[in-house]
Amino acid sequence: MGDWLIRADVLARGRFTVSPLAETVAALLTLAGAGCQPGREPWLRAHGPAFRELLARDRFAALFVRAALRPRWLPDFLVTPPRPADRTFADELRWLRATPDEAVLAQLAEGADGAPPPSGLRVPGLGERIAALLDQVWTRSVRGDWPRHRRAFEADIISRTQALSSGGWAAALDGLRPGMRWLGDGRLRINAYPYPPRELATAELLFIPTTTTRGWVAWDEPHRYAVVYPCAGLLAGTDPEGAPPPALRALLGGTRAAILTELAAPRSTTQLVALTGFGLGSVGGHLKVLRDAGLVTRRRSGRLVLYYRTRLGDELVAP
Incomplete structure (x- = not known):
């Protein structure tokens, strides 16, 4: 085993920890047709056509995607774990840029059971060209949603x-x-x-x-x-279409509407703080108001107190 x-x-x-490069590789896999997490379909519809156009006009990118993204295998140079000092996408990408051509070709051959990569990939500066492809995916499809x-x-x-x-x-x-x-x-x-x-x-x-x-x-x-x-459940797949509707924000206020929307699955207070960016005291105070209104309830799970919507809360959030 x-x-x-x-x-x-x-x-x-x-x-x-989090890794912008790992998320960019995940986006590349989704764009290349290696599966889509539930809830990410709107994102794929928004970014898929531009990615297909990129592959149609860039022969190197198309050959690389076909050679590197294989079932149950990815080349090591594409998924190297972040170093302790890496903080940004550019920090992680610089290690890929420095990958020697011979190392790239050897790993691609390994994924093809020893067969040499196609001639279109046997060109100088492979690390730079692969990094440029990932930079395009990051810039066009990932960076806007990264926060x-x-x-x-x-x-x-x-x-x-x-x-x-x-x-x-x-x-x-x-x-x-x-x-x-x-x-x-x-x-x-x-x-x-x-x-x-x-x-x-x-x-x-x-x-x-x-x-x-x-x-x-x-x-x-x-x-x-x-x-x-x-990422657990639909947490990472939340789409802008799932933002609180204007009518709900007008009724409850923006902060309470955002908290109620995030409670489609049980969350702790600290999770809600991380998800919404609101302060701990603010989240706690708004949860009390939502509980008093019968829109939210809570239960204990081990050492955690988890909050979730009541049926009334679900009906209020539903389109």
Whole structure:
């Protein structure tokens, strides 16, 4: 099985984080037809035609997408985990730009069972050309939504971290991505393929949410390993069409309308803070008003208090 053997000190240092490059790769996969997370269909309809036009006029981009985005495989240079000092998309992209041509070609051949890449990809400056393609995807299809997606990812991280503190790694990693589960005793089942176990002795271990449908694993051996996973539920797939309607904002005010809209699934106060960008005191005060009005109720789940809409709240938010 594809298991990672994780030492206790590596596990203790493991952390959840966000990655603009990982989200850009997730967007590239969606645009290339590798699945679309529920709720992302409007985004795909908005950006898909321009991406197809790009591939039609840029032969290198079309060949690269076909060679690099294969079922159950991605080249390492495309999904290298972020370094500790990386803060922006440009920070992460500069490592891809520096990838030697021979390393790019070797990894593409690996994904094709040893067959050499097509002649259109055997050109100088591969790292720069691939980075330019990703920069276009980021600029045209990801950057405008990144602040909202980042808040959604941070809310998911808060939820996972709270689960970790109350139930350990088994609770935090439960259902993280299809086929993966925590087996205990430092063993993380990555997938069901018959790969030899991979020992993480001194590496940094990262968990990165994105809008991908299945996620992937990545490494920069022996320094960093990462599990990229689908952000929980429809959290990352929220579309501008799901924003509070004007009538609801006029009735409740913008802040309360936004909070009520986000409670389509149960959320903790800290998740709502991350999702909406409002302060903790503000969110708490508005939740009390919504509860008093019968639009929101709450229940305890372990150490968490989760808020969710009542039937009346659902009817009020419904179109």
